[in-house]
Amino acid sequence: MTGKLYGLGLGPGDPELLTLKAHRILTSCTVVAYPAPDTGPSFARQIAAPYLTAAQLEVPIIVPMRVERFPAQDIYTKAAETLSHHLDAGSDVAVLCEGDPFFYGSFMYLFERLADRYPTEVVPGVSSMMAAAAGLGRPLAARNDVLTVLPGPLSDDELAARIEASGAVAIIKLGRHFSRIRALIESLGLTAQAGYAERVSLAEQKLTPLAEVAEDTAPYFSMILIYKGDERWHPALAKTLGSGA
Template sequence: MIQKNKEKRGFLYGIGVGPGDPELLTIKAHRLINECDILAYPAPEVGEGLALEIVRPLLKNVTEFLPLRLPIAVSPFPAQRAYDQAALLLEVQLEAGKTVAVICEGDPFFYGSFMYLFERLSERFKTKIVPGVSSPMAGAAVLKTPLVSRNEVLTILPGPLEEADLEQRLLNTDAAVIMKVGRHLPKIRRVLRHLRLEHCAHYVEHATMHNQQIIPIENLEAQNVPYFSMILVRKIKSQLTSGVV
């Protein structure tokens, strides 16, 4: 059962809800979400957001919801102020002795919005992190392609990196997952083309969801793609040293 704090203050859970398919929620995440007093979720300025969409089919006992208006991708409102305001909303509930579950896509501590709330609240309130299936794992699964094996090195790269930095890091790894593609797609494609790695790179969008797309980079025609898309690049070092490229 949920750890109901006997003290005045409540308990804060950061719960990863996985990449999109509700059935990929862990048993623990499912239980805690349905036992909490308040379900808090990150949401854009308008609408509900992906995290709540993922768990909605599994909700049974939740009666109180708390939307946290946080910056999603490239947002017009200041990030730090938004997280400060969200932390204050949670603080009110925690001071009242409530058990609050904050859900987020993927894993809370892997590019997760919850980490910024954790920084603001963890010293004053009891917290627990429930890991979730992260998008690189989901991407490899839907591609049916292992990311790395044996002593190979996997590198996670954020799309907003500078072009030269992105290129150098790709040169020094066996496989990579490039996250947060969005408006950075043209830059990423230039780097892959320059390194002659396009043929071993795949674009993945909405992995495990009904609108999932998997496209070899060489065949990708779109110029504008969602922020939460990714590109998986496999066997980089062997491709660069074998004379294949």
């Protein structure tokens, strides 16, 4: 019999936001794999670190963090081959994923290569979008509001069209696109309805109305939430509800 493959959602960063199920599986698997940059530590491993033991075999999946494109498919193909050896040997393998495995998660690329050959289970995790809304003290959407999730690298024209068509918006993957996106939101007259969340659930998190962000850049782990609906939710709540988080 082969081992079982697990895709574990770890949540946005706080180790206490792991689900009980993810914790149980994480601590029982003999092999633990996770994405890691070619420079610096793995964020996924940092989240899971309190629960790892010396008896577990760790398998970093090195993914270069570059602006230019790299052969990602080759990386995941090689990683799948490595993990298949452990699965064939009967070892259960837990693949760690920040947030949720199927919400912009890297595990989906391993899933498509391995799930038809090995028993596989995906364990959902708390996404940073939900954690950001909780930290800002403002629901994402209500009633019949249409919530749209937009990656920051989209063009201004596409972002504007989708923002205008939605009652609530989450813009993720800000990074180097932050200044451009903030200017776009200002041009749409929505700055007062936008909240900013950075490194949510971590000790260094930042929660504030977008209008009060002084910097011109933002880290990759940041997002903007916009609410255009009829409910009286305002990002100024971040000052009171987010100050002690």
